[in-house]
Amino acid sequence: MKQIALYGKGGIGKSTTAANLSAALAEMGMDVLQIGCDPKRDSTRMLMHGSWIPTVLDQVREGREASITPDQIVFRGFRGVRCVEAGGPEPGVGCAGRGIIATFQLLERLDSLKGDVILYDVLGDVVCGGFAMPMREGYAQEVYLVTSGELMSLYAANNICRAIARLAGRVRGRCRLAGVIGNGAGQAREEPLVRAFADRIHSRLVTFIPRDPIVQRAEINRMTVIEFAPDSAQAGVYRSLAKSILENRNLVIPTPLSMDDLESLAMEFIPA
Amino acid sequence: MTLNPLPWSSFRLEGCTLTGGLSVTTEVTDGVTIIHGPAGCSQHNASLIHATLLDHDTPHLLRIHSSDLDEVGVIFGGEGALAACIREAAAGDPSAIFVLSTCVVQTIGDDVGGVCRRDWGVPVISIPSSGFLGGGFQDGMRNALIALGDLAGDRVEREGGITLVGEKNLEDDVEENFREVSRLLALLGEKVRLRFVRGIRGADIPEISRGRLNILREPELRAVGESFAARFGTPYLDSFPVGLSGSLRFIGETAGFLGVDPAGALEEERAFQDEALAGFEDLRGERISIGPSSGDTADPFAIELVSSLGLLLSEDGVPLPLPSPPPVGTGGLVRLLHRWRRVLHA
Ligand SMILES: Nc1ncnc2c1ncn2[C@@H]1O[C@H](COP(=O)(O)OP(=O)(O)OP(=O)(O)O)[C@@H](O)[C@H]1O
Ligand SMILES: [Mg+2]
Numbered sequence: 301m302k303q304i305a306l307y308g309k310g311g312i313g314k315s316t317t318a319a320n321l322s323a324a325l326a327e328m329g330m331d332v333l334q335i336g337c338d339p340k341r342d343s344t345r346m347l348m349h350g351s352w353i354p355t356v357l358d359q360v361r362e363g364r365e366a367s368i369t370p371d372q373i374v375f376r377g378f379r380g381v382r383c384v385e386a387g388g389p390e391p392g393v394g395c396a397g398r399g400i401i402a403t404f405q406l407l408e409r410l411d412s413l414k415g416d417v418i419l420y421d422v423l424g425d426v427v428c429g430g431f432a433m434p435m436r437e438g439y440a441q442e443v444y445l446v447t448s449g450e451l452m453s454l455y456a457a458n459n460i461c462r463a464i465a466r467l468a469g470r471v472r473g474r475c476r477l478a479g480v481i482g483n484g485a486g487q488a489r490e491e492p493l494v495r496a497f498a499d500r501i502h503s504r505l506v507t508f509i510p511r512d513p514i515v516q517r518a519e520i521n522r523m524t525v526i527e528f529a530p531d532s533a534q535a536g537v538y539r540s541l542a543k544s545i546l547e548n549r550n551l552v553i554p555t556p557l558s559m560d561d562l563e564s565l566a567m568e569f570i571p572a
Numbered sequence: 573m574t575l576n577p578l579p580w581s582s583f584r585l586e587g588c589t590l591t592g593g594l595s596v597t598t599e600v601t602d603g604v605t606i607i608h609g610p611a612g613c614s615q616h617n618a619s620l621i622h623a624t625l626l627d628h629d630t631p632h633l634l635r636i637h638s639s640d641l642d643e644v645g646v647i648f649g650g651e652g653a654l655a656a657c658i659r660e661a662a663a664g665d666p667s668a669i670f671v672l673s674t675c676v677v678q679t680i681g682d683d684v685g686g687v688c689r690r691d692w693g694v695p696v697i698s699i700p701s702s703g704f705l706g707g708g709f710q711d712g713m714r715n716a717l718i719a720l721g722d723l724a725g726d727r728v729e730r731e732g733g734i735t736l737v738g739e740k741n742l743e744d745d746v747e748e749n750f751r752e753v754s755r756l757l758a759l760l761g762e763k764v765r766l767r768f769v770r771g772i773r774g775a776d777i778p779e780i781s782r783g784r785l786n787i788l789r790e791p792e793l794r795a796v797g798e799s800f801a802a803r804f805g806t807p808y809l810d811s812f813p814v815g816l817s818g819s820l821r822f823i824g825e826t827a828g829f830l831g832v833d834p835a836g837a838l839e840e841e842r843a844f845q846d847e848a849l850a851g852f853e854d855l856r857g858e859r860i861s862i863g864p865s866s867g868d869t870a871d872p873f874a875i876e877l878v879s880s881l882g883l884l885l886s887e888d889g890v891p892l893p894l895p896s897p898p899p900v901g902t903g904g905l906v907r908l909l910h911r912w913r914r915v916l917h918a
Contacts, residue, residue: 361644393649395680402643 303418304478304545305434308446309456310424313483316515317446317541318421319346323526324535324542326379331415333374334381337403337434338423339388339396347377350522355387356403370412378527382415396423397430404433413439417546426460435467435475442478442551444506447497449482449490451566454497461501461556468553476551477501481541482508493569500565501554507541510534589701590617590672592712595741596720597670597699598634599769600777604666606637608654608684609674613703614638624742637661641676650682658692667774668695668723670716675703695723695774710792713738717796720769721803723777728804733765734826735783737800737808738793741770743897745904752901753787753812756819759837760827785809785829790897813901815873816845816880822901845902849880852909856882858916859889871898877905890916 306314315336322334336343341355353375359368377383386403388396407413420434434440443464447457457480467475480503482494495505518528525534557565586592590607594617597605607614618636625631639657641650654671661669669692673684688698700706700715717738734757739746754764766772766779768786780800786808788797797808807829813822820838827834860883862874874894878885892912899908 357647361648363644389648393651393681394645394647396647398643398680399647402647 301414301416301418302442302546303413303420303440304442304444305420305422305440306444306446306481307422307426307457307460308424308483309453312424312446312448312453312456313509314424314446315343315421316346316519317481317483317509317538318343318419320524320526320535320538321542321545322347322381322417322419323378323524324539325417325546326381327526327539328542328546330417332381332417332419333413333415334383334419334421335403335407335434336383336385336421337400337431338386338421339391339399340423341385341387343421344375344377344381344383344385346519346522346524347381347383348375349377353383353385355385356406357387357389357399360399360402360406365406368406368410370410373407373410374412378524384412395428395430397428400430400433404439424456426463432463432467435464437472437474441474441476442548443475444478444481444545445503446481446483447494448485449487449493449566449569450485451563451570453485454494454562454566455559457497458501458556458562461554465553465556477503477554478545478548478551479504479506481506484509484511486511487570489569493566496565496569497557497562500557500561502552503554504550506544506548507537509537509541586709587617587620588675588704588708589706589712589715590674590703591620592709592714593670593672593699593701593716594618594621594634594636594712595709596713596716596738596769597672598636599741599771600668600670600720600774601771602667602773603670604635604637604661604664604668605670605672606639606654606657606661607672607674608639608650608657608677608682609641609703610676611638611640613674621742628744628746635666641674646676646680649680650677651684651687654682654684654687655690658687658696662692662694662696666694668697668777670720671696671698672701672712672716673698673703673706674701675705678702678705697722714793714795717769717793718799720777721780721800723774724780724804725778726803728781730784731765731782733763733783735766735768735780735786735806736764736770736789737768737786737796738789739767739770740789740897745900745907746770748903748907749812749900752903755903756813756823756837756841756901757826759823759840760830760832760834762826762830780804781806785826787812787826814871814898814904815876816902816905817876818873819845819901841902848902848906851906852881852913855909855913855916857884859884859886860912860916861885861887861889861891862894873898873905877908881909892916 322332325332356373375383388399445457447453467473480498491508498505512534514534518525639653645653685698688696699719765783781804788810791810813819823837
């Protein structure tokens with residue numbers, strides 16, 4: 301079983317990438333479980349033809365966690381991909397991070413964390429320990445950073461390297477950086493910049509996904525690109541990402557850059 | 573973390589702000605205290621206070637409710653659980669409801685003050701606390717005293733008498749100390765009008781604005797004295813009397829605040845002290861040592877007492893106990909001397 305987690309700046313394309321990745325893996329015959337770790341609960345929506353599935357924390361909120369069964373929180377989407385959304389509180393109240401921890405405890409109790417590949421799609425701003433849950437012992441060993449060439453996106457990715465390095469240094473800390481997934485923002489010389497960033501943190505660029513309007517068209521039609529436009533070039537990119545990830549054995553403890561180094565790296569590629 | 577450093581006194585294992593807050597709020601006998609947080613925080617603190625009261629043979633029923641916050645409350649916010657708990661407590665028609673907050677509700681950011689400010693039909697007072705995050709016992713006690721002042725309203729009708737502020741409800745000698753202070757005040761013809769807060773009803777709280785002078789239990793409560801001075805214009809003396817000369821000074825300072833002549837009272841108290849010390853003439857010349865009760869030198873009150881009695885301080889003398897906090901007034905010294913005699917003549 302392969303457990304992977306996608307982290308990156310808010311809005312950078314983690315959920316889009318995750319859903320297409322799951323779809324591509326399912327096409328290859330894999331048993332895939334995708335878990336959205338975000339109160340927004342929009343991670344798996346495109347796999348579910350646009351429907352909002354009930355969340356794990358909805359059940360907990362209703363006081364049903366004692367009698368809960370897997371079929372109330374795990375839903376089959378495109379090509380049988382099993383979809384779970386953690387859910388969480390309304391913005392501004394409670395503690396969403398604690399919600400993620402409770403979700404993991406529940407999924408574990410229900411013995412639902414299984415399959416060929418488990419994919420954790422974590423919200424953009426890893427603001428507290430709860431959102432580092434997927435990187436903890438026993439969950440995703442392989443972390444992928446999703447980033448564009450924008451400085452703020454690289455900055456967020458670099459910060460997550462710090463979290464990985466810290467967790468990896470713990471006793472029994474198994475979490476490693478498995479690679480960088482570039483998701484284009486349509487910037488000039490973007491791919492070389494993201495590749496250089498990946499090298500500098502001692503990882504590598506796994507795949508660079510270009511920015512393509514087909515993504516929005518698929519979204520409007522409530523589908524992943526894999527389902528909506530299976531023969532498109534973009535679908536091909538997601539398939540090759542899936543293949544690279546399955547074959548990837550390159551797991552490292554990254555070396556985060558200082559802010560100065562990060563800025564001067566960006567300067568080399570972005571014209572002032 | 574430097575934002576909310578724990579007070580130095582936390583090593584005294586007195587508990588967190590909840591314990592300090594409860595030591596005040598549970599003395600409003602027709603009020604109810606809600607601890608907003610997990611039930612365990614209420615259990616733990618209630619049993620701590622109950623055990624102490626039992627130890628002093630003064631157990632009484634503590635009216636404490638818990639909002640009984642659980643995992644769902646932590647994840648989705650605990651304001652609903654607090655509101656439900658206030659509603660239930662209000663149904664019992666208490667004179668007031670006091671709300672203390674635990675570490676966890678502070679951590680998840682519940683707007684406790686906002687919930688308390690709704691119209692509940694009874695006054696609901698949020699006491700800044702936040703469990704251990706808000707500090708220690710002393711902080712909780714101080715914040716509770718200040719917050720209870722909110723129930724007094726803004727109208728000040730000065731009538732006279734003395735208010736005792738912040739008696740240590742959990743200390744062994746609380747009643748003896750009260751009697752001693754009352755005795756000294758009586759020498760000046762003054763009376764205690766209100767014990768803020770000890771065994772009072774909610775309706776008594778507005779009395780806080782009516783006395784002529786507030787006397788704080790100890791200087792750590794100065795912030796409370798300042799708060800009431802600003803709100804009600806009441807001056808304060810910052811401590812109960814400590815030591816022989818300290819007791820005389822207490823009389824002099826109180827008289828100063830009240831604008832009366834202390835000469836007669838001072839003379840009476842000096843005579844009282846002389847007579848009290850004469851009763852311990854048998855101790856004169858004993859070689860003793862006294863350890864520091866706090867800080868690294870013995871308290872000045874103890875040094876003064878030792879020299880007045882003609883005891884000889886020496887490192888290899890019989891070690892004598894010094895209580896913390898120090899004894900109150902001349903009466904407190906007499907009780908201490910009885911203890912010393914038992915040790916020396918054991
Ligand atoms: N390669 C791409 N080409 C074009 N549009 C894209 C691409 N990747 C993502 N998008 C668009 O970017 C938007 C944000 O993507 P997405 O919701 O996947 O981001 P996210 O990282 O999951 O955000 P959050 O941190 O809020 O969960 C979406 O509307 C999506 O259609
Ligand atoms: Mg997302």
